[in-house]
Amino acid sequence: MGRLPCCDKIGVKKGPWTPEEDIMLVSYVQEHGAGNWRAVPTKTGLRRCSKSCRLRWTNYLRPGIKRGNFTDQEEKMIIQLQALLGNKWAAIASYLPERTDNDIKNYWNTHLKKKLKKLQDQCTGSDDQFSVENGTHLSSSNSSTSRGQWERTLQADINMAKKALHNALTLDNSTSPYIKQENPQVSSTYASSTENIARLLQGWMRSSSSTNNSENSKTSSNNTATTDSSSCDGTPSAESKGGMGLMEAFETLFGMESFESSSSDEFSQTASPQAEATKVEIKKEENEQVPVPVPLSVILENWLLDENTLNIQPKDDLTNFSFDESAHGLF
DNA sequence: AAAAACGACAACCGCCCGCAG
């Protein structure tokens, strides 16, 4: 028996989903639960690929999804987690239960990447090696006076993030409000879904005048402006006046203080069922002996954990690290 | 006012993996 195609390429509909289609899909999920996506098109009459149905549900219609602008805290978490995990958007999303991996990925590609790049352009010289790829400054060759300070802060920051990650990964399930929900997709009420649909329809009805998109754009811009204003590019002349330099900009971007005060709790409390899956995944990877490209986070981790290497200049290790060969490969 | 450029985001695509038969 030959393998059935995922979807009928001829009859399948593509493009934006209509409210009617959304309602059909939500109704189906309400009745049958999320899963068996292959049966969805036939059972609902939707002329959509099963995969498209699943994506529509997980990225847009699923209950509990928060849409709109990202908070500063979310932004910081994304930056931290991206630095630690790379482009593992699903893993990152597991720590932000209200956000989808697609949302986070888009936000990273459209906002954070630019923000980091902008920071790089404005805060570093041409020979500086600020890694936009993972939001980590690798070396500050022309600011030797602040390098030691930067390295210490980076070390503290990485330790902090590691602790937070460790807390999240070793989390006692009973303490997490999210873990209690074994399967949020199934156990969530349809009311949540209808809220999404209602919101959706509202958006469509308003689309003729003003859209969420524009609101989002504005708020996103506001977010950017807020963060930027506290970074070096907010005051272009500040750096030349001896004001906020790379170090402070880095701190601001990574939100050291705020993250320090909240990261561990944040990580712990937002650990989701997906985080458990990630936990398993990471543990599995830890057990694997197959040589894989070593991520920067691992290098940093090894370096930080190995007390014998405390005197080693991190710059040496890090500058030898090839991002092109890493799994990050963002730009 | 119109066209072009830009930005944001939803959706698609291809690859991969785990599981079941």
Add this chain to the structure above:
DNA sequence: ACTGCGGGCGGTTGTCGTTTT
């Protein structure tokens, strides 16, 4: 052990709204 299926994931593209020229 092999094969097919369902589903997850990350990268990329398409579309539409907004801004600039």
